[in-house]
Structures are given as structure tokens and as C-alpha cells.
């Protein structure tokens with residue numbers, strides 16, 4: 001059975017989630033208070049609704065109870081975002097993901113029961129900052145406040161060395177959890193695995209350790 005989602009707030013962020021979920025064949029209800037936004041998604045989402053999501057009766061009548069996951073992507077109006085989240089959780093929606101504007105907003109969203117709080121602008125800023133440090137850092141994903149995963153091109157400094165030669169775990173406190181080599185992925189590589197210049201390493205660790213690893217083995221590579 002197709003999974004069902006609702007996206008509330010069809011700005012750039014909510015709109016892009018709605019498009020992608022629909023493109024992947026999911027059933028999406030797209031809701032916005034703005035008529036023009038709603039009409040933009042008429043041919044994209046399975047259902048479109050023009051409504052104010054802070055109106056409890058509207059959400060109740062939509063029968064959102066059967067929806068697997070609701071994404072609240074109302075940005076500027078923090079009050080509307082919080083009230084919508086509260087109503088959705090009171091209606092018994094299992095998973096509610098909410099876009100937060102700032103730390104204060106995030107704190108309250110967590111208190112009122114949001115299941116996931118996301119900060120797309122802040123997170124994208126961090127990813128880009130890491131990419132700017134070195135062209136060899138391909139991606140950066142935050143796991144928690146102080147742990148991350150990075151995807152790096154091995155480059156010249158690591159070329160022809162084994163993981164034991166580099167001893168990344170002892171020297172930097174991080175772990176190479178996988179190596180992408182051409183079309184293959186070597187999961188949990190062995191200590192004697194010889195690194196090739198064009199390999200892509202997936203490295204997990206604390207931000208402090210990853211930062212040392214980036215500076216010494218990746219940057220200016």
C-alpha cells in the first residue's frame with residue numbers, strides 16, 4: 001500500500017518535500033492557507049486543501065488520523081507552526097516532522113511532542129561550510145549535537161596506505177565505516193585494506209575528532 005503523507009505549508013521547503021514525495025509515488029495531501037500556493041500543487045499532489053492549519057476543526061475533518069506522517073513547513077509564523085503541531089499530536093498523528101526557525105522554536109516543538117525537528121537552513125549551512133574547507137569533503141551529516149558522518153575523497157595523503165598505516169581510529173578517534181570504490185561499497189573495511197586515491201571514505205566520529213581528521217588528512221589534499 002502507498003504511504004500517505006500530508007505537507008502543511010507549501011513554501012520552498014514544504015513545496016520541495018511535496019514534489020519529491022509525489023514524484024516517488026506517495027499519496028500526498030498538500031495544505032496551505034494561500035490559494036495561489038495551493039493551486040500550484042493541484043497537478044502535483046494527490047489532494048490539495050486550502051485551509052488554516054491552526055483551525056482544529058479543519059484538521060479533524062480532513063481525516064488526517066490515517067496519515068502516516070505529517071510535515072509542518074510553516075516558517076515565519078512560529079505561533080501557527082506550534083499550534084498546528086500541537087493539534088496534530090492531539091489528533092493522534094503518529095509522526096510529525098516540523099521545520100524550526102530557531103533554537104527557541106525547536107525547544108517548544110520538542111516540548112509539545114514534535115517527533116522530529118529540522119533546521120534545513122542551519123544544516124545546509126554546516127554542510128556547505130565543510131565542503132568549503134576542502135573540495136574533498138563531499139558531504140557532512142549531523143548525527144547529534146556532537147557527532148557526525150562525513151564523506152571524503154581519499155586524495156593523495158591517504159593514497160596507497162592501509163587503514164592500519166593511517167591508524168585513523170587511534171590517531172583521530174574516528175572510524176572508517178565504508179569505502180566507496182567505483183561502483184562498489186566496501187562495508188566495514190578490513191585494517192589491511194589499501195586505499196586508492198579516488199576512493200570515497202565514509203567516516204563517523206565526534207565533531208572534534210572529525211575536524212582533526214579533516215585538517216590533517218583531507219584538507220588541501
Ligand code: ATP
Pocket residue numbers: 008009010011012013014031032033034037051052053054073074075076077080
Ligand atoms: P520557505 O523558506 O520554505 O519558502 P518560509 O520558512 O519562509 O518558507 P513561510 O513562507 O512563512 O515559510 O511559510 C511557508 C508556507 O506556509 C507559506 O506558503 C504560507 O502560506 C503557509 N502558511 C503559513 N501559515 C499557515 C497556516 N496557518 N496554515 C496553512 N499554511 C500556512
